[in-house]
Amino acid sequence: MDRKLSAILAADIVGYSKHMERDEQGTYERLVAGRKELFEPEIARHHGRVFKLMGDGLLAEFSSVVDAVECAVALQRGLAERNVAVAASDRIQVRIGVNLGEVIVEGDDRYGEGVNIATRLEQVAEPGTVYVSEKVAREVERKLAFGFERMGSQHVKNISEPVILYRVKLDGPPKSRIKPTRWLARHRWPGAAAGAVLAATVAATAALGIPAWLQQPILISNDRPSLAVLPFTNLGGDAKWDRIAGGLTEDIITDLSHARSAGNLA
Template sequence: MDRKLAAILAADVVGYSALMERDEKGTYERLTAGRKVLFEPEIARHHGRIFKLMGDGMLAEFGSVVDAVECAASLQRGLGARNASLSEAERIQVRIGINLGELIVEGEDRFGDGVNVATRLEGLADPSGILVSGTVFDQVERKLNYGFEFLGEQKVKNIERTVRVYRLDALAESGLPSRYDGKQT
């Protein structure tokens, strides 16, 4: 069994089923265009690789935690710009979770606790939000000028231990982060 340490970015479309029910063709076209024009190029630009696509989500791995967080912020800003010209009913919002952890490598796929925590964080994120684990925060807190808000130790589904969780403010980019709470344990 091969293993590796990597940063995992999990992204999922908010309200996907309702969007598809309301406008299946239009939603599919917007999702496909968003993936080809925004997600695939940004992930590649930040040295990441998509290893799993689902209808309403995706998983990507990065060799650098800084690259993963920068990519997530860029994706959310890009989606915001794309949504600005759309009606509220047409807008696509994504939740993102990022974790750094040990992975099991099986061909092109990745498994294990590192992936599971990232997907659970994504599920806790607000629409258009980004949540990162404490291990991610520890690596990027002094390397990036984003605001981070400590949300406490969270119990996440099917993970025995609690996870230290931080909300990233992708718009707070000048000087010291706007809501920096410091490292909490």
């Protein structure tokens, strides 16, 4: 039995049976058009592959979980644009779930818990939304510009452990709600501590003979705590440490920006 790690996207049409009952031919035509004009091209553009088609949905596999989430968001946004020109009663909405996990490979088909959880996520999602598992959210939180909202945990059919759900925030400014796990994010810096670090940093620049313009604190117009992260200087002369110093500065800025209590960061 062959297994592999894959990102699985599950999509399902909301109210498919009612649409078919009201207008069978029109619903079928809109379904085929949406699949051919939006879903299949978008999945291919994000390096995915549809491995199963159902009457009212599909399953697709991606080697990259980043591609899978980006594709899911593109599908929901593309469908919303298509619905603008359609009467409300004829609009097709979908729910999408994305999971990252091991799947069983059997020819072109995929089975196993990795697929099952993606399907369950899709089933509990609201119309027009994308739900992802915690594993997916933590994998892509620093790689995508989308925010994530934790929706709690839920027991789903045929899965023994509760699944922690996240909803992708399709609109508004990106802001991750995932609890930071690295050291700097776990140790929150209150405003007084941030001010002390800033003062110490400015004092250090003066002691090291750094130009006066770099010694001036950055003034920010609101009352939130502020913290300036100045570049590290390589005093050893070995060029390889220049890259390390630059990377360390960027890592600190990134960690601080993900802290919920972060105010202004310069």
